[in-house]
Amino acid sequence: MPRRPRLCIHTITTKPWSTEDCIQRYADAGAGGITFWRYNLDNRDPAQVGRQAREAGLDIVSLCRGGFFPGASAAARQASIDDNRRCIEQARDLGAPLIVLVCGAVPGQPLDESRKQIADGIAAVLPDAEAAGVKLGIEPLHPMYADDRSAVNTMRQANEICDRLGSHPMLGIAADVYHLWWDPELEQQVRLSAELQRLFAFHICDWKTPTTDLLNDRGLMGEGCIPIRQISDWVDQTGFSGCREVEIFSNRYWSMPQEDWLNQICSAYDSLYA
């Protein structure tokens, strides 16, 4: 039994480590789960990586990331659909029950158009996901990423896409406090998503003041302003019993000895959920 059964770590959080190092170190730290990023599978057999993780005692929580459906041309959009199909195969082989979707956006393309292309792209790959037994989780991204990473920026919008696609049981939402904490509708949308059986994943980290980089200056839980425990309680109150996934992009932390960094993560996690 892992000592921290609901702690999952995203491998990108310790980016300097190899796939194998992540598996071993997270298991040693007593984490219950691991979320792989696709680069972890480069030049590796996904099935074997999956076996290694399970043998180390880790649940594979998800594979990050699919998505990026919008494109300026039909060819670009088809290439993205093809890549998402490869991602679904990888997740199936890995034994990951879920792919997190960063939905995409094209700078200068109207957001409405990107949102339509996102719904179309997801619709195109949903049958593949269902056949593979892999769920798809739309991750609404912070509005500061609406230019080139995601035209889906709130849980409400993610829910609207799920509605539009007929509330397919394999399509849901990955909620990340970093992207959503500011939203006055968050509590209500968490509850709604759970009622609709769409709350597939829960990611944590913190928002630093000041934030010096739009991408790679996320904070460790407790060093920022996000009411993580409150949001986490809202999530748990819906009956959610999945992992709390630590996903931190940080130039500062990536430059540290990663063993020390992992110790800090475990301490912060323990303080948060004490």
Add this chain to the structure above:
Amino acid sequence: MPRRPRLCIHTITTKPWSTEDCIQRYADAGAGGITFWRYNLDNRDPAQVGRQAREAGLDIVSLCRGGFFPGASAAARQASIDDNRRCIEQARDLGAPLIVLVCGAVPGQPLDESRKQIADGIAAVLPDAEAAGVKLGIEPLHPMYADDRSAVNTMRQANEICDRLGSHPMLGIAADVYHLWWDPELEQQVRLSAELQRLFAFHICDWKTPTTDLLNDRGLMGEGCIPIRQISDWVDQTGFSGCREVEIFSNRYWSMPQEDWLNQICSAYDSLYA
């Protein structure tokens, strides 16, 4: 008659220039309006600055900025109210019909509490604003500023505060495309705000990809992904006939010869509204 009657420039856009330089150069460029920042009034008589601007042929559009109502202590909140009262006096003496409110936030304080303190702070100074004949415009700030600059991050929230304060005729909204462009409700909220006589101001600039600094890397109109003309048309379709206010914080542009920068602004404005 100014050659660009609906062009207003925020003095902070050409931060290296003195108050007097801004007045003269904007008038020479054919701008119809000027929005002063409070630092422009340091060691100056607001009434005289106002006269200078009007004599140069410029309308004074607003004074930036009041607000920052939330505080960790009652004393801090009272100090903010006192400062907003001074700001109202300055606006009155300057002859500015409007103060733009950056509402404030305290890192780590629950956003709900900050929002309540914002409504309380505005309620405290509204009688002063009314007595002085100065309107107050809530500027919803991009969600990336929810930590320490504003707990009001959408037009919907700004409208809710206006509702809560009884739809006071001196309280409305300053809409800035930089903060709002990503919001799927934007068109609807622009229309609603105008119907309720609350659309007091309209600010323009652009969102660059990538954006390298959360504060001071705004783009010139046309170099980013914001559908400025579309949003501007939504605004005009409500009957709004006020200025389009160029407000650009940019380390890059501030380091240029400001005369060249002003020429670029005028060209970009002309292209946008050709």
